[in-house]
Amino acid sequence: MSTENLEKTAPASAPRFKPYSGAAAGWGALQSVTRAWLGSGNALKNIRTMLKTNQNGGFDCPGCAWGDSPESGMVKFCENGAKAVNWEATKRRVDPAFFARHSVSSLLEQSDYWLEYQGRLTHPMMYDAQSDRYKPVSWDDAFALIARHLNGLESPDQAEFYTSGRASNEAAYLYQLFVRAFGTNNFPDCSNMCHEASGVALAQSVGVGKGTVTFADFEHADAIFVWGQNPGTNHPRMLEPLREAVERGAQVVCINPLKERGLERFQHPQHPIEMLTNGNRPTNTAYFRPALGGDMAIVRGMAKFLLQWEREAQANGEPAVFDHEFLNAHTATVEEYLAVVDATPWTQIVEQSGLPLYEIEQAARMYASAQRVIMCWAMGITQHRHSVPTIQEIANIMLLRGNIGAPGAGLCPVRGHSNVQGDRTMGINERPPAFLLEALEKRFDFQVPRGSGHNVVEAIHAMLEGRAKVFVALGGNFVQATPDSPRTAEALRNCELTVQISTKLNRSHLIHGKAALILPCLGRTDIDLQAGGPQAVTVEDSFSMVHASFGQLRPISEQMRSEPAIVAGIAQATLGERPVAWEWLIADYNRIRELIADTIPGFTDFNQKVNNPGGFYLGNSAAARRWNTPSGRANFKPNPLPSDLLHEKVHAAGKAPDLILQTMRSHDQYNTTIYGLDDRYRGVRGQRDVVFANEADIIRLGFQPGQKVDVVSVWEDGRERRVKGFTLLAYDIPAGQAAAYYPETNPLVPLESVGAGSHTPTSKFVAIRVERASESARII
Ligand SMILES: Nc1nc2c(c(=O)[nH]1)N[C@H]1C(S)=C(S)[C@@H](COP(=O)(O)OP(=O)(O)OC[C@H]3O[C@@H](n4cnc5c(=O)[nH]c(N)nc54)[C@H](O)[C@@H]3O)O[C@H]1N2
Ligand SMILES: Nc1nc2c(c(=O)[nH]1)N[C@H]1C(S)=C(S)[C@@H](COP(=O)(O)OP(=O)(O)OC[C@H]3O[C@@H](n4cnc5c(=O)[nH]c(N)nc54)[C@H](O)[C@@H]3O)O[C@H]1N2
Ligand SMILES: [Mo]
Secondary structure, rough: HHHHHHHHOOOOOEEEEEOOOOOOHHHHHHHHHHHHHHHHHHHHHHHHHHHHEOOOOOOOOOOOOOOOOOOOOOOOOHHHHHHHHHHHHHOOOOHHHOOOOOOOOHHHHHHOOOOOOOOHHOOOOEOOOOOOOEOOOHHHHHHHOOOOOOHOOOHHHEEEEEEOOOOOOOHHHHHHHHHHHHHHHHHHHHHHHOHHHHHHHHHHHHHOOOOOOOOOHHHOOOOOEEEEEHHHHHHHHHHHHHHHHHOOOOOOEEEEOOOOOHHHHEEOOHHHHHHHOOEEOOOOEEEEEOOOOOOHHHHHHHHHHHHHHHHHHHHHHHOOOHHHHHHHHEEEEEHHHHHHHHHHHHHHHHHHHOOOHHHHHHHHHHHHOOOOOEEEHHHHHHHOHHHHHHHHHHHEEEEEEEOOOOOEEEEEEOOOEOOOOHHHHHOOOOOOOOOHHHHHHHHHOOOOOOOOOHHHHHHHHHHHHHOEEEEEEEEEOOHHHHHOOOHHHHHHHHEEEEEEEEEEEOHHHHOOEEEEEEOOOOOOOOOOOOEEEOOOOEOOOOOOEEEEEEEEEEOOOOOOOOHHHHHHHHHHHHOOOOOOOOOHHHHEEEHHHHHHHHHHHOOHHHHOOOOOOOEEEEOOOHHHOOOOOOOOOOOOOOOOOOOOOOOOOHHHHHOOEEEEEEEEEEOEEOOEEEOOOOOOOOOEEOOEEEEEOOHHHHHHOOOOOOEEEEEEEEEOOOOOOEEEEEEEOOOOOOEEEEEEOOOOOOOHOOOOEOOOOOOOOOOOOOOEEEEEEOOOOOOO
């Protein structure tokens, strides 16, 4: 059975590497979607489902957190959204018969791709050590087991409650309420590995940890900067506003070491003439290729030019470069900041940025000559040691010209998971704001825990050291998403109980605690039928728009439960009807939304507002130029540039790294979910264990393109971090850099290498050495 399936799912093409000549989206994307649809065994149904994506009365795309124009006629779905829907809406089943056929050890031999391809989880399952198999368990027994473990802990802080960003607002709200009533703030969540730095940085700078723009702002911007982001793959619906901006003469400035196809050219999939003529339009007007981690130096360089031009303008009586009215009315500490800008030497800026000075000047000119600027960023900015100061530097230059809280201007951290922003709004936060705790205490009858809980990295340490014994995951694939994979695996195996609430089989089910449960849940596309009828859930996008999502497909198993129902079941078994009647809430999710309305700012009249076509805007204080900071003003953050991008632990290792590695997504994956082994826009087919490097570097290191190598991290702590049998691909990448796919290279990211103030693993900056391959298989 397993070999037969493996053959069926094996890539059609042999490993191949050839540059891609097409534009992003367009025909190539349609071909790829068609292949995925036909492969799901549910083709016709899925096409109907797809047409309901992001439409009023339909469901929210489980792909990314990019928002849509509330007006009709815009692109509402994309190739990778289609893949995400199709992947969830499969007819294939991972049922008790499947688990009877496969022991856990035999499943561990399979690839991530194979595991998820087997289909939807259909039945609650409990691990049986004797047979090394998962066996069916009733929901009541599963809940009772969890309650027994949780209530048996010496302290509630010995449990960790992970959340992945697909959970709806309703599920996330109930989850945080349950966990806090149980008594801990241990909320490690995917955001800790993602946009945490954006939240931390912006809260200090402008008083709110979210983006300040809405979809409509993109139509009015004169310049859009895209930092460290690959929207062609990860946020395809963003290509449309970028292309539209170029067409109307706005600047679209990309800062990315890789020439990502979506940032170069875009073919509109809903534009017949363009598709027929195979035409395409550029999505950028300038492209800068920095050193990894060099972005803060670029922004600092831009600020230094602005300051120079401001002084020249003052001396010559010309119009000011800075927006003095805005600076006087709204900001604090600009003088301290400008002193730090003055003190930063050009030599350090050029060296650290990896750009020649004239390119930094060009970027500064494009910024200064635009009246309204939007700055977007994603993982290329947030997964570094100095991500918080980098994002604050972006906020600093935006403040200098009043580019926050004006139409067509603002900050836009482009979020990842479709409801990661909403989950935070609902209180999934290991360092909860005081207003949330006070609101919960006022509304409910329990003492809310006040101490800081664990983030992802702290949770791994706690499990490794035996300080945490129960691990519950509301979605996600913890063992594959986190750094230093063998240590995370050891952490999970140390637990007394691991509980995974999931849609699909993944490695986190196979690397488990002494007792282990798999609880199958409904996904975004499934109809959620409760006692009170079919239920909608709500989500929040990157632009703080909240809208409803209705599942469309009948679930393939009666045993699956919704996420809110599973959370309520665990809560009821653990706490009884304290502090709420959990199961009563589940009959009608309006009841959960009433509680949200009572306790979360911006949600008054939630049940009425959610009926608005297109949803409702939560508002953003910084966009309204209200600054929720201690000073009551927007703060310039006078951070120095890092004195050295290499960590002390890399220096202490005594061996200079060969290259600096960034770990990123291919076009055929959703985080740890691998849809296929191709990366179309980068020209890679049929393989994922590859390292992209500059040809000159490959030769310099004594290798040939195409050769198999081991990759080893440079980090002084006595551990070896190695992945084996990776193929070197000669690629157009700046000298000294390498790139490879996540999650295969997560074993190389040291758990201790985290962002200052964000604790985010530094997945975009790993010091590595390249060695002759020791064997052809890699370790998992
Ligand atoms: N189809 C699909 N969609 C997704 C996802 C998916 O896996 N698949 N994941 C979702 C999630 S959770 C997230 S967070 C987002 C991720 O969206 P992205 O942030 O676009 O994801 P990455 O693939 O990590 O790409 C990082 C980009 O940053 C660049 N980069 C790396 N290091 C640096 C640097 O130091 N400086 C600069 N300027 N650039 C750098 C890389 O070359 C790459 O283009 O996408 C979301 N959407
Ligand atoms: N090296 C490296 N590591 C990284 C990153 C990187 O760029 N480089 N990126 C980081 C980022 S940005 C993120 S966000 C994390 C992602 O980390 P996670 O969110 O933990 O990982 P995913 O791969 O998105 O989770 C996939 C699993 O979620 C389950 N699932 C899917 N849909 C649903 C649903 O609707 N409900 C429930 N309950 N379960 C569902 C399925 O079982 C599936 O196997 O990884 C991080 N790790
Ligand atoms: Mo993410």
